[in-house]
Amino acid sequence: MTKGKRTRYNPLEERGPEFSDPAQTDAVAAMSRAEGALESLDKVERIERLRPSQMIPDRFQPRRLLPGRIRRKFFSSEIDCYQAAKEWLKLSEKDTGWKQRVQELLDMGGSFEEQGQIKPITGAWIPSQGGGYVFRIETGERRFWAACLLAVKEKLDTEPELRVEVVSMPTRSRQVLENRHAQSPSAVGQACEVAALMLEEMGIEPDPSITDEYDYFKQALKKRAPRGFWSKLEPVMQYSTRRMQQLLAVLQLPLPLLEIADRHRIPERVLREVIALPEGAWDTAIKKAARENLTSEEVAQFEIKPKRTLRQDDAKRSPERIAFSGLRRFARAALAVEEGELVLLLDEVADEVVVQGFAEELQPILEGLESRINARLKAQE
Amino acid sequence: MAFVITVANQKGGVGKTTTAVNLAAGLAIRLRHEKSAQSSVLLIDTDPQGHGLMAVAFGRHIARAEESLAALLTETPPPSIQKMLRQGVHQSNLFFIPGNTQAMAAARSRMPSLLARESRLYRAIEPILEQYAYIIIDTPPTLDDLMINALVAATHVIIPVEPSYLGLSGLKDLQEAIEQVRLHLNRENLRILGYLPTRCVKQRVEVGEIIQYLKEKFPEETLQPIHETTDLTYAHSAHMDVFTYKPPRSRLDGRLESSSRATQEYAELVNEVVRRTRTTSHS
Numbered sequence: 001m002t003k004g005k006r007t008r009y010n011p012l013e014e015r016g017p018e019f020s021d022p023a024q025t026d027a028v029a030a031m032s033r034a035e036g037a038l039e040s041l042d043k044v045e046r047i048e049r050l051r052p053s054q055m056i057p058d059r060f061q062p063r064r065l066l067p068g069r070i071r072r073k074f075f076s077s078e079i080d081c082y083q084a085a086k087e088w089l090k091l092s093e094k095d096t097g098w099k100q101r102v103q104e105l106l107d108m109g110g111s112f113e114e115q116g117q118i119k120p121i122t123g124a125w126i127p128s129q130g131g132g133y134v135f136r137i138e139t140g141e142r143r144f145w146a147a148c149l150l151a152v153k154e155k156l157d158t159e160p161e162l163r164v165e166v167v168s169m170p171t172r173s174r175q176v177l178e179n180r181h182a183q184s185p186s187a188v189g190q191a192c193e194v195a196a197l198m199l200e201e202m203g204i205e206p207d208p209s210i211t212d213e214y215d216y217f218k219q220a221l222k223k224r225a226p227r228g229f230w231s232k233l234e235p236v237m238q239y240s241t242r243r244m245q246q247l248l249a250v251l252q253l254p255l256p257l258l259e260i261a262d263r264h265r266i267p268e269r270v271l272r273e274v275i276a277l278p279e280g281a282w283d284t285a286i287k288k289a290a291r292e293n294l295t296s297e298e299v300a301q302f303e304i305k306p307k308r309t310l311r312q313d314d315a316k317r318s319p320e321r322i323a324f325s326g327l328r329r330f331a332r333a334a335l336a337v338e339e340g341e342l343v344l345l346l347d348e349v350a351d352e353v354v355v356q357g358f359a360e361e362l363q364p365i366l367e368g369l370e371s372r373i374n375a376r377l378k379a380q381e
Numbered sequence: 382m383a384f385v386i387t388v389a390n391q392k393g394g395v396g397k398t399t400t401a402v403n404l405a406a407g408l409a410i411r412l413r414h415e416k417s418a419q420s421s422v423l424l425i426d427t428d429p430q431g432h433g434l435m436a437v438a439f440g441r442h443i444a445r446a447e448e449s450l451a452a453l454l455t456e457t458p459p460p461s462i463q464k465m466l467r468q469g470v471h472q473s474n475l476f477f478i479p480g481n482t483q484a485m486a487a488a489r490s491r492m493p494s495l496l497a498r499e500s501r502l503y504r505a506i507e508p509i510l511e512q513y514a515y516i517i518i519d520t521p522p523t524l525d526d527l528m529i530n531a532l533v534a535a536t537h538v539i540i541p542v543e544p545s546y547l548g549l550s551g552l553k554d555l556q557e558a559i560e561q562v563r564l565h566l567n568r569e570n571l572r573i574l575g576y577l578p579t580r581c582v583k584q585r586v587e588v589g590e591i592i593q594y595l596k597e598k599f600p601e602e603t604l605q606p607i608h609e610t611t612d613l614t615y616a617h618s619a620h621m622d623v624f625t626y627k628p629p630r631s632r633l634d635g636r637l638e639s640s641s642r643a644t645q646e647y648a649e650l651v652n653e654v655v656r657r658t659r660t661t662s663h664s
Contacts, residue, residue, distance in 0.1 A: 046458045054464055125463040127512050131421030131474055133463035166461055 046166050047120055051159040052081050052148050055123070055135040060206040060213050061175060062192035063185040065145055067091055067098060068259045072211075085148040097263060102149060105142060109150030112143075112160075119143070120163040124170050138170035139178035172200045173236055180238070187271055188262035191250040194237065195220035198248075201229055214258050218251050246272065257286045264290040273299035383423070383513040384658045385506070386574060387535035392551045393522035395543040396579035398428070399613055400650075401519035402436045404539075406622030407637055407651035408515050409475040414635030419514040423466070424477045425450065427502070427531050428521040429485035432617075437469040437477050439620035444479035451484035453505040454530065455491055462505050471625040476513075485527075492526040499566055502530035515658075524558055532562045537574035537658065544578045544591035544606070573599075574657055577650065578606035605649050612643040623647060 057065075059075050066074060066084065070091070074084040092102040121140030128134040137144055147160045176193045179185050185193065195217035202223060206216045230241040237244055250271045253261065261271055266289055273296045274285045285302055288294060317325075330349075337345055353359045388401040405424040412420035426433040427450065434442035444465070446452060453459050462478070469475035492498045506516060518531045532538065538559060542548050562568050576599055578592050588606075595603045616626035627641035637648035 046461075048460055048464070050464060125461060125508070130468075131476055131512065132466050132468065133509070133512070135461075135464070 048164055048166065049161040050135055050164050051161055052144060052151070053159060055081075055121070055137055055144060055162075055164070057137045057141045057144060058123075058175070059208075060196065060216055061137075061141060062172075062196045062217070063141075063179045063189040064192075064213075064262060065101075065141055067263070081144075081148045082152055085145065085152040088145075089149060089152060105146040105149050106153065108142065109146035112147065112150075120165040122165045122167050122170070122174070124167055135164060135166075136170070138167060139175055140164075142183075172196045176236060186262050186265040187247060187250055187268035188258050188266075190237075190268075191247045192217045194233070194244045194248050195251060197233055197236065198223065198225055198229060201226055201232075212255050214251070214255050220248060221251055249275065253282060253286070257282055260286055260290055266290060267296075269296040270294060270299055272296070273302075276300070277302060383419075383510045383516045384537060385510075385516040385518065385535045386537045386539055386654070386658075387518040387520060387531040388539050388541065389520045389528060389531060389555060390541050390551065391522055391524040391528065391555060392543065392548060394580075395548065396541045396577075396607065397522070398426075398433045398436075398519050399617065400539065400541050400577060400579065400607070401426075401517050402433050402617075403613075403622050403624070403643075403647040404650060404654065405437070405475055405515070405517040406469075406472055406624050407647055408517075408654070409469075409472040410624055410632070410637055411635060411651055411655065412514055413472070413474050414632070417514060419512075421474045421476060421513045422472075423506075423509070423513045423516045424469075424475065424519070425502075425506075425516060425531075426477070426480055426519045427485075427527045428519055429480075429482055429489060429527075430521070431480035431482055431485070433519040434477055434480055435620050436617055436622055437471070437475060438467065439470070441467060441470070442477070442479055444481060446481050446484035446487075448479065449481035449484050450478045451481055451488040453478070454501045454527075455488045455495065459501075459505055462509055466509070471621060489521075489525065489527055498526050499529050499533050499562075503534040506534055524554060529558070529562065532559060532571065533566050533568055535568075535571055537572055539574050539577055539604075539654075541577045541579040541607075542591075542595065543580050544585075544588040544595075546587065546591075549591065549594075572661075573602055574654065575602045575604040577604045581606045581608045583608065604653060605646065607646045607650070608642060610641070610643045612641045616643075 064071065067088065070079075070084050070087045073079045073087075074081070079087070088098070088102060092098040119140065121137055121143055123135050123137045123140075125133045126136045143162065147162055150156075151160055172193075176197060179189070179193065192214070198220045199216070204219065204223075206213070210216055230244065233244060234241065239247070247268055250261070250268060251258070252275055253271065260266075266286070270289055274282055274289065277285055277299075281302065285299055288302075289299055334342060334345060350359075353362055386404070388397045388404070390397055401424065405422050409420075409422040412422065424433060424437055431442060443449075447456075447460065448465055450465075453462055453465070465478050466476050467479055469477060492501075495501070497504075502518075510516075516534075518534060520528045520531045540552070540555060542552065556573075559571065559573065563571050576595050578588075578595065581588050581592070592603070592606055612623055612627055616623040619626055623641065623643045624637055624647070627639045627644050629636045629639040629644075637651060638645040
């Protein structure tokens with residue numbers, strides 16, 4: 001304070017550096033620390049440790065991991081997570097496509113042991129049948145399966161424990177963002193993501209009685225997107241509206257073909273060409289595209305072979321063989337009857353040939369056959 | 382939404398644990414037979430001794446401290462209660478939270494220093510109230526923070542009363558504690574479901590006099606008495622509820638009672654609890 005100049009402390013003014021009461025300064029500092037602590041309390045995560053048997057993946061997660069048959073048994077509670085992992089390991093021994101995916105997960109599980117689990121699995125508790133609760137995974141299903149596969153492979157005696165974070169409100173957006181960070185989903189996976197976000201926006205919850213989860217996502221094809229939905233979705237999916245609509249159209253494929261397309265990660269542009277073909281050709285086209293890694297141009301030029309109308313046997317036989325076979329049957333039938341009945345048989349056959357309308361055409365053929373047989377018999381004498 | 386019934390009396394040996402265990406088991410059997418939409422029952426034992434849990438799931442009733450009830454009461458943030466729920470051995474729809482004697486004793490010592498210590502149990506069970514029809518809470522024989530937590534978490538209180546003059550002497554303190562919980566801890570709807578005369582021995586003259594006194598003083602709340610029988614003692618020794626220990630010939634019609642007097646009297650209690658709770662509503 002300078003001599004002759006009095007300044008008054010105004011508590012409404014911000015405290016400046018000239019304010020020098022140490023007790024008050026400490027109080028201010030303490031208050032700031034408390035406020036800071038309160039702020040950080042809102043962001044305190046509740047990290048716990050759970051065993052895989054206390055958890056369950058989200059059936060309606062847009063990106064599928066489990067193979068179809070195992071998936072159905074797992075989500076209908078026929079098998080638990082370890083049995084599912086065991087079947088998956090077995091399948092991967094025979095199927096190179098699954099082998100790579102399983103190996104990636106096993107490598108992830110191995111990294112948990114060496115470096116610890118870096119990111120917690122997120123999810124929420126849901127009531128399970130019978131009065132208990134199960135932790136449904138929102139993000140981190142790959143970590144879940146990595147732990148299960150490794151536990152089965154290494155025949156562990158006790159269950160591994162995974163770090164989880166309980167969230168109050170799981171969302172599809174967080175699931176979709178997590179999927180993108182982990183590994184870009186297949187075209188089918190991305191189609192399901194778009195569908196899942198649209199259905200969530202419209203408040204359409206999955207029906208637990210649905211047998212195949214693709215049926216839930218396919219509902220989006222019949223719905224009109226809410227106003228402003230596409231522009232809201234662009235930053236989440238990082239795609240233009242047109243691109244997302246193209247992805248959604250992939251869900252027109254029937255369920256078994258969606259599974260194949262997902263497993264083999266067939267690109268959207270190839271699937272677009274498949275859908276442009278007649279529906280009867282989709283099955284062949286998808287399987288060929290998966291097997292031979294076809295490009296979209298190759299699918300566009302896909303030939304649709306007509307269906308065969310001949311009997312399969314006839315297609316392989318010459319006309320001579322077909323004629324001889326028929327004549328042999330006639331000869332056997334004629335030679336099997338008594339002499340008196342043969343006349344009746346021949347009368348019947350002649351009547352039938354005339355009635356059917358090919359008597360005039362047949363007559364010269366039969367005369368030609370008779371003269372040839374006579375010639376050959378004479379040559380044998 | 383669950384009815385939360387605390388079984389409380391700060392006098393020891395009056396039959397709190399016996400009542401809590403048999404009431405929980407009886408409700409579970411009855412609800413299972415009714416095939417109610419909500420048929421699960423949860424038993425919580427806030428007594429550090431944890432004797433109640435022995436009759437529900439002996440051998441599985443103890444857990445590590447961080448996975449037991451003590452962690453729910455003392456940790457911030459508390460662990461998920463959902464991961465602690467375990468299924469009973471005798472009744473498939475009877476669940477419990479495992480205990481840990483040492484951890485509960487430590488929790489009891491620590492609680493006076495914790496903020497919001499009276500409502501920790503209530504906060505812990507809040508996320509699961511929709512999943513259960515009834516939550517039964519057994520309490521320790523002292524009017525301490527653990528019992529206060531059980532009263533704050535409750536919608537109803539059953540007070541077992543040993544029909545003796547000593548048995549009546551502590552009632553007033555408990556009634557005052559309940560009144561304070563109602564007034565000062567915003568639990569205005571907490572009500573006394575009933576006074577339950579327990580360990581009744583017919584031959585003792587004062588038993589009849591005490592029961593008569595209770596009926597005159599609390600005509601609406603006095604429940605039918607439970608007599609002292611060996612079945613109750615032996616059931617607990619066998620780590621069972623009395624309905625499992627002395628089952629009827631057939632449970633096809635949802636029958637609880639058998640030839641055992643104990644099963645008949647506790648079946649009557651179960652019926653009365655169901656009747657009284659279904660005629661009230663949650664607020």
